[in-house]
Amino acid sequence: MFGRDIGIDLGTANVLIHVKGRGIVLNEPSVVAVDSQSGKALAVGEEAFRMVGRTPGNIVALRPMKDGVIADFDLTEAMLKHFLSKVNVKGMFSKPRILICCPTNITSVEQKAIREAAEKSGGKNIFLEEEPKVAAVGAGMDIFQPSGNMVVDIGGGTTDVAVLSMGDVVTATSIKTAGDQFDLDILSYIKKEYKLLIGERTAEDIKKEVATVSPEGSSNEMEIRGRDMVSGLPRTITITSSEIYHTLTESVGHIVHAAKGVLERTPPELSADIIDRGVIVTGGGALLHGMDDLLSEELKVPVFIAEEPMHCVANGTGIILENLDKMSSKKVKI
Template identity: 40%
Template sequence: MRRYLVTDLAMDLGTANTLIHASGQGIVVNEPSVVAVDQRTKKVVSVGVEAKAMYGKTPQDIVTIRPLKDGVIADFEAAKIMISTLISKAKLKAFILKPTIIIGVPSGITQVEKKAVIESAMETGMGRVYLVEEPMAAAIGTNMPIHQSRANLIVDIGGGTTEVAIISMFATAYSESIRVAGDELDDSIVKYLRRSHSLDVGVFEAERIKILVGSAFETEQKLETEVAGRDLSTGLPRRLLVNDTMIREAMAEPVKAIVDSVHRAMYGVSAEMAADITSRGVVLAGGGALIRGLGKRIQHDMGLPVHRSRDPLTAIVRGAGKVLDNFEVFKRVVIN
């Protein structure tokens, strides 16, 4: 009866993007985690794609806010409005019963941070709120055999955090959440251009550069793109041609931090689990999995086979959706 009265949801509440899965429908929302607010009236002007497009281009009275930082809620009110607005964008049928929602959260989340996520969801009209650690959700979303006794190593590189976990028999044997991920890569590009070329660019322009020419390992073909910014010496607009070598240098430190986190995972488990991983390899998920050469870099440094998940950007929400749609099978992975 419940399925006719309510549409239950699964959500990847990400630092960079928020994705929503509706039971029986699949992914119904995939938008940037950005809110634009009018400071005079305190009213929300836009959410998601429209708000991101406004970044750095709005009048002084309108500010763009990213409600999440490092994978957790940093602005409770903005997060609540964003969740509510994005759920409404899904154009679901009116709720007769309050929906259940399953939300992916970082593995290193504190009790205070858990409470903020749960309360923000409850205040948007949700009935029950269940939390699943992001690496577990990503592993389920990529069809890793988490029910088996053999170890699986998942590396989920999101916007705010990189989650490294070793999973077997529906449980996490090892996990680490580091606050180095897509945002840190973008920031490293901003800092590099300021330091080495006296050019000031915004974080979303840096993100565009990362996508177009960023790499973690030497590329076979030279990549170039033009970047627009403000000259720090003259204050005037200036353009600069950047290439993959420059951006690889810019991102070197955060890329090393991500690779080092995989090293620590291998040192942190038993010899038997390490043998499983050496045989099965590493699975990359999240937006960071799309960085050119990251798999090659891990393989080069560690000698492990590396696989990128299908559609890595949606791995967490697909996994949370599977937990939602097959709750009796996966309920043991819920952490609250």
């Protein structure tokens, strides 16, 4: 039994693992529940996520990743070890090769931290690849041709925008406005407007169910429960899509601004290709109602949502691993 190749989408909100020959074998939240007294990890992933906001004082549910990079090294390592042992990929004689994705503008120190965490979790050769490039491959773009492809990857912690050609990033940017920021916007709006405290999970449910970024958005409404800040008692309110639309305007504006910035720095020949081919949106943020229409209107080019936006990066790692041997002659290991 030889070590297999593994692709890891080490996201701020979720970790996805792709194993060569098996496809995506794991998709769990990037959460670790820790005993604050002993510092011991008690639960990881789905099990820990269920504890968010529902634990006694000595147990805290933490996210070891922040804005696409490692915020807590030991917890990230513990989380990766747990996930890798869960998917059971260690060979008897050899360790697997691991390809991990990272945002485009992380520092060499942050890259080193990701590499070390993967090595300590049992990887042999660790390859780092830029997230939008992997997302584009996973979305089915042929980025190895001499033509322009543009991808907007809206994850949990970061939004990565890149124009790719000849298998590499031509222009790119990464901003720390993404899914988590949308959740915070919703939380603070409901706190300010209704004097109601809700948890992170409720905010995420609102984002998935009723949030829209299109002015002619859906007219959905949703009942939510939380704690009244005045009386301290539980209370139920109903919120609508149009309320959330106004709440998200500023954050979504940052993403539009970042995409415009990348287009402005793109060589004209590649810009012409993007008008023909359009822009592909990947990541969980692609599922936000009206995101494609808004981007299309602002960027003046066609915009498409990838088929399985949440899985693009993980699927892309699989495709790149397949081609790793062909590419490794020109691959630079950091």
